[in-house]
Amino acid sequence: xxxxxxxxxxxxxxxxxxxxxxxILVVWSWKKREDENSxxxxxxxxxxxxxxxxxxxxGVHVVVGHYIGDSVDPMKAPNITxxxxxxxxxxxxxFEGKDGNPVLVPAKDFYKMQQLxxxxxxxxxxxxxxxxxxxxxxxxxKRCIMRYANxxxxxxxxxxxVFHNExxxxxxxxVYSVINRSPRQLLEEIILVDDNSDRDFLKDTLDEHVKxxxxxxxxxxxxxxIGLVNARLLGAxxxxxxxxxxxxxxxxxxxxxxxxxxxxxxxxxxxxxxxxIDIINDDTFSYTRSFELHWGAFNWDLHFxxxxxxxxxxxxxxxxxxxxFRTPAMAGGLFSMNRDYxxxxxxxxxxxxxxxxxxxxxSFRVWQCGGSVEIAPCxxxxxxxxxxxxxxxxxxxxxxxxGNLARVALVWMDEWAEFYFKFNAEAARLRxxxxxxxxxxxxxxxxxxxxxxxxxNVWPEHFFPKDDRFFGRVS
Ligand SMILES: [Mn+2]
Numbered sequence: 001x002x003x004x005x006x007x008x009x010x011x012x013x014x015x016x017x018x019x020x021x022x023x024i025l026v027v028w029s030w031k032k033r034e035d036e037n038s039x040x041x042x043x044x045x046x047x048x049x050x051x052x053x054x055x056x057x058x059g060v061h062v063v064v065g066h067y068i069g070d071s072v073d074p075m076k077a078p079n080i081t082x083x084x085x086x087x088x089x090x091x092x093x094x095f096e097g098k099d100g101n102p103v104l105v106p107a108k109d110f111y112k113m114q115q116l117x118x119x120x121x122x123x124x125x126x127x128x129x130x131x132x133x134x135x136x137x138x139x140x141x142k143r144c145i146m147r148y149a150n151x152x153x154x155x156x157x158x159x160x161x162v163f164h165n166e167x168x169x170x171x172x173x174x175v176y177s178v179i180n181r182s183p184r185q186l187l188e189e190i191i192l193v194d195d196n197s198d199r200d201f202l203k204d205t206l207d208e209h210v211k212x213x214x215x216x217x218x219x220x221x222x223x224x225x226i227g228l229v230n231a232r233l234l235g236a237x238x239x240x241x242x243x244x245x246x247x248x249x250x251x252x253x254x255x256x257x258x259x260x261x262x263x264x265x266x267x268x269x270x271x272x273x274x275x276x277i278d279i280i281n282d283d284t285f286s287y288t289r290s291f292e293l294h295w296g297a298f299n300w301d302l303h304f305x306x307x308x309x310x311x312x313x314x315x316x317x318x319x320x321x322x323x324x325f326r327t328p329a330m331a332g333g334l335f336s337m338n339r340d341y342x343x344x345x346x347x348x349x350x351x352x353x354x355x356x357x358x359x360x361x362x363s364f365r366v367w368q369c370g371g372s373v374e375i376a377p378c379x380x381x382x383x384x385x386x387x388x389x390x391x392x393x394x395x396x397x398x399x400x401x402x403g404n405l406a407r408v409a410l411v412w413m414d415e416w417a418e419f420y421f422k423f424n425a426e427a428a429r430l431r432x433x434x435x436x437x438x439x440x441x442x443x444x445x446x447x448x449x450x451x452x453x454x455x456x457n458v459w460p461e462h463f464f465p466k467d468d469r470f471f472g473r474v475s
Pocket of ligand 1: 250333383384
């Protein structure tokens, strides 16, 4: 009897250990899958909305975001009336959107929510539930906090925010985030430039509201639609700060965002510096920290693209994750630049209309004429990314965007302009309509380098044709 018991004991212990082993394996694989899932979640969060990513034919990871969608006049959307558009429905609840968390609109309001979405092409109802001074997470790395803890005297900046029919809540949350999360002594003023909005609440109500802010804030207004470039010029012409900081009208700054930008510009006034642009979700207004190891560039159509850094640069960045790094191009919405340098360098091309292409124009001009375009990885600002544009483009989106891009190509890209026009018939059609003499004279006066120098030195990894690269069919 005893030996039999011992035998069954042995069997049982074998069964038990196998079960335990299987259990451990199951838990391990489940945990692994969960980790992968959360990583995937992170990637898909980063790429929400109008962002898309893919690996191109050369194996470069490409993120597509922040570009032009189909533009529809909100007045033409169903059930949208003038009264509705003119109504300020800002109705904050104390904890909604706290710490950058998503807003959950009650199910009973879904129909209304969808209706209001059409007005600004983001979830206006969600935005209107979030207080103007909502908290956001401190997304900085520890090394960033230490790096900028004692930066000493920095120059003061004017914050310039252009808006056209922006929602009250997004516009003022931008302003409040600047005030709440910048050292007061670094802010000279805030300048809001109204590019001919027609919403009632953006008029006297706004003027009255900004009078009570802790930082001197003024509203400049254009009586006709002048577009982003000329509205920014209007703001810059009135600015008193040593540094100009441009922001879109639907941003939220996080703590410590300003110091890295101002320090870089203070060290060398030819540096033009952008923050890392984090993502505010257009549906829930949740805040997602973005990836720091991207840089800005463009494709053959001159559309701005975020690219992940490749081998050499990635290694450099990993070794130094706090200092600003150079980028071929900037996204354009958010950056700091020394005011004198801005004007010395020819400010903006004032022949550019409404929106689009001005970021590449400024990037090429800065690089080719002796400056640098950089991203400060310790500076994080959230931007509301949308799937489509809520703006009207008088004259048509194509006419405006491709007209602007034709100017960029004609003034700055030398023989690569021909390459661009070959692939972009719409821009080619508009090329002869562009008065560019003043900009070519500027390029000559500033003794700027040519586009080949730019490709060779600023973006050696570019995918444009050169003597050493062949395109098309080899037969
Ligand atoms: Mn924007």
